[in-house]
Amino acid sequence: MVSRCDNDRMVTNSTIETLLNRRSIRAFKDEAIDDDTRATLETVAQHAASSQYLNDWSAIRISDPAIKAKFAEFGHQPYIAQAPLLYLFIIDEQRNARIAERRGVDTHADSWNLTSSYRFTQAQNDAVLALHAMETAAYSLGLGCVILGSVLNDIPGLIEVCHLPEYTYPVLAIAIGKPDQEPALKPRMPRAMQFFENTYPSDADAALEGLEAFDATVHEYYDLRNTDRPVDAFSDQIAKVGVQSVAGKELLPKAAAQGFRLER
Secondary structure, three states: OOOOOOOOOOOOOHHHHHHHOOOEOOOEOOOOOOHHHHHHHHHHHHOOOOHHHOOOEEEEEOOOHHHHHHHHHHHOOHHHHHOOEEEEEEEEOHHHHHHHHHOOOOOOOOOOOOOEHHHHHHHHHHHHHHHHHHHHHHHHOOOEEEEEHHHHHHHHHHHHHOOOOOOEEEEEEEEEEOEOOOOOOOOOOOHHHOOOOOOOOOOOOHHHOOHHHHHHHHHHHHHHHOOOOOOOOHHHHHHHHHOOOOOOOOOHHHHHHOOOEOOO
């Protein structure tokens, strides 16, 4: 049995153990990932769920050191450039547009709907599911990963450096390698704060029962991990992030420039 949650009677197996032990790895050994392992990770990603079987995502493997350096610059995280494997997962309706055009479809007409907000969201979900499948497979093979939302700090830069064409859009990146660190497992909030029965709780305060204890646990976790830099409790982090500026991170203009019509 495992004891990393508030359920002392959890059933477990190797897959569950892999998922419960996942942690972000930001330091990798200077060792390449062999071709068979890489092919395995990519094949697993392809077997993730795909809405309506549209296969409307792709992943770009970044092996050029100069492009890796740009990713590190976009994310303000130097370790990205040292990742043995680095992928950018993208929404990809470009491929489907080319396929449809071969069947005589005008993909620039108003009737073309794979660029609508509905399809955009579906494709984004599919890309995330594929990335998560790859991440889980990597952990099961003893590798370490970190998911990189930080590269989205410069979406136009990503589009330019990866030559992303019309009807494509970056979603997330992931760095993979052999771990060169063993960080502590990050605490998770009580299940009762995150899992509800049938409807969302009408009593907002009751839904936060256990928050004070969770704040204390998170504060202790960060105190032990960053002894020279105290980090706020969970509630304080939420309050702080909630009022941070998101100027320059607007989605609609950048997606529109790639041919998506999110107003539809």
